[in-house]
Amino acid sequence: MADFARWLEDNMESLIQAALSELSQDETQQAQARQSVSQFYENVLRAVQEHDPTPLYRVLEDWIDARSTPIEGELTRLLPVVIKFKQVNADQICRLAADHDAVQLLTAMEKVYDPAVVYLSNLEADALLDDMRRQLQQARLELDRLDKSKSDFIEVAAHELRTPITLVEGYTHMLQTSVPGLSEDAVAGPLIDGVHSGVRRLKEIIRDMLDVSLISLGMVELHLQPVWITHLMKALERDIADHMAERAVSLVIDHDAIPQQPTIGDPERLLQVFHKIVSNAVKYTPDGGQVTVTARQLTGFTDIMVIDNGIGIEPENLTRIFSMFSTIGDTSLHSSSKVRFRGGGPGLGLFISKGIIEAHGGNIWAESPGYDEELCPGSTFHIMIPMRNPIADDTIDAVTGNSDVE
Numbered sequence: 001m002a003d004f005a006r007w008l009e010d011n012m013e014s015l016i017q018a019a020l021s022e023l024s025q026d027e028t029q030q031a032q033a034r035q036s037v038s039q040f041y042e043n044v045l046r047a048v049q050e051h052d053p054t055p056l057y058r059v060l061e062d063w064i065d066a067r068s069t070p071i072e073g074e075l076t077r078l079l080p081v082v083i084k085f086k087q088v089n090a091d092q093i094c095r096l097a098a099d100h101d102a103v104q105l106l107t108a109m110e111k112v113y114d115p116a117v118v119y120l121s122n123l124e125a126d127a128l129l130d131d132m133r134r135q136l137q138q139a140r141l142e143l144d145r146l147d148k149s150k151s152d153f154i155e156v157a158a159h160e161l162r163t164p165i166t167l168v169e170g171y172t173h174m175l176q177t178s179v180p181g182l183s184e185d186a187v188a189g190p191l192i193d194g195v196h197s198g199v200r201r202l203k204e205i206i207r208d209m210l211d212v213s214l215i216s217l218g219m220v221e222l223h224l225q226p227v228w229i230t231h232l233m234k235a236l237e238r239d240i241a242d243h244m245a246e247r248a249v250s251l252v253i254d255h256d257a258i259p260q261q262p263t264i265g266d267p268e269r270l271l272q273v274f275h276k277i278v279s280n281a282v283k284y285t286p287d288g289g290q291v292t293v294t295a296r297q298l299t300g301f302t303d304i305m306v307i308d309n310g311i312g313i314e315p316e317n318l319t320r321i322f323s324m325f326s327t328i329g330d331t332s333l334h335s336s337s338k339v340r341f342r343g344g345g346p347g348l349g350l351f352i353s354k355g356i357i358e359a360h361g362g363n364i365w366a367e368s369p370g371y372d373e374e375l376c377p378g379s380t381f382h383i384m385i386p387m388r389n390p391i392a393d394d395t396i397d398a399v400t401g402n403s404d405v406e
Helices: 002-023 027-050 054-066 079-096 099-178 188-216 229-239 241-247 267-283 349-359 393-400
Strands: 225-227 250-253 263-265 290-298 301-308 363-367 379-386
Touching: 002 027, 002 079, 002 099, 027 054, 027 079, 027 099, 054 099, 079 099, 099 188, 188 349, 225 229, 225 267, 229 241, 229 250, 229 267, 229 290, 241 250, 241 267, 263 267, 263 379, 267 290, 267 301, 267 349, 267 379, 349 363, 349 379
Parallel strands: 250 290
Antiparallel strands: 225 263, 290 301, 301 379, 363 379
């Protein structure tokens, strides 16, 4: 190693100039890079003299920290630069050293450069990972910002729509009550009914938009009280009867499997979930099909299962369908109808349902063998509802964080 150190001292300037010529033919760029190249070879010399690679490692670390190559813009990675410097060193030994000394000098050179190349490879890998983490963090922050902007827009739009919808509803009611016989008129009656139906549908959409905003912010308000799931099922059966008849899809509720004991929950919100899940099942079940609602008792939970014999769901979409604005299938089939076959809506129902159930401390997911419009393998939606003792006030507190909830 002493011979290699002497050779480096004697040929330092020619070595530096050869390296600069390899990096660029532009004299201005060579002048800009001279300090970095000189520092590199001087630290190689120090490493050889001290029998310690630390000086060479230090210059490599400085380059990584600076995140630039000796000639900025021409080389995007540092490892090719160091390999080029090593090649220049070897070429200079072969050109300037005597034949009987060259082999010994090349061997000594390899002992210095090879560990440095490995060390730099690790440094660059770590730096690349750090860059990727930073980019991912920036992307995550941007997505969070976009999600918040989207939620803010939904909330503002929903509030803005409430006023004109309320006016339309109010004026329609005034027409019905102030104009005698208007509702019974063969022409005006159906028109008024159509306006009423449209207003109801718009109010539901606005409510969904507000619910999406609240769920996104984690601010779902629950009015907790003792609730009987079996009563909610009877209300569901009554409320959805007309929609089921419209599509000739039968709804079968296994009332014997539904728990008879009460739990703590928001009955209106839970009924909202059942409506959305069953309506979704009807939408993707062909005419003449069947939707079954049953349940099983698990430790601390009731698993309400909504089972259909519809077209099913692709495995990769089983979690995606619960995302906000998620629409699966042909968007040209979009329909404002609650039950039209394959008539996809705005993609809010399942997202809202998941948010409401999770606010209760439960969970919701879907299972399906796959998607097939011919064989109709069907789907099963699981709605896990915690079963809490309505007599225990502290249970209510644990759910709401509010001791005065009735």
